[in-house]
Amino acid sequence: MNAELGARNSELQERTFEFGLRIVRLVESLPKVRSADVLGRQLLRCGTSVGANYWAATCARSRADFIAKLGIFEEECDETMYWMDMLIEPKLIREHQTRELRSEAEELLAIIASSIKTARRNKG
Secondary structure, three states, X not given: OOHHHHHHHHXXXXXXXXXXXXXXXXHXXXXXXXXXXXXXXXXXXXXXXXXXXXXXXXOOOOHHHHHHHHXXXXXXXXXXXXXXXXXXXXXXXXXXXXXXXXXXXXXXXXXXHHHHHHHHHOOO
């Protein structure tokens, strides 16, 4: 692994970890009502698993395993945006509270989609 790739992996690990922490803070700020609790748990589960799945991908045992783990990352990141929308519609949170998180999720998705495409292209 070259130094540039290692630095990029480290940066993404930091970004995905921070993303998870920001999700935790958002969930902690939700109103204390049953619907917010149920939806918040879903958001917490997938939002924090984004970083865990990226971490797992960096430890993949094969290219196929790497691609599969990045695919899970992609799904969890996309699902995070869904659960944010589910909290916005019934006005449990305001859209502006998720704007930066959504932007970060979209950037992470773009990076991972590109990584998956590159890994598949370099497969053999």
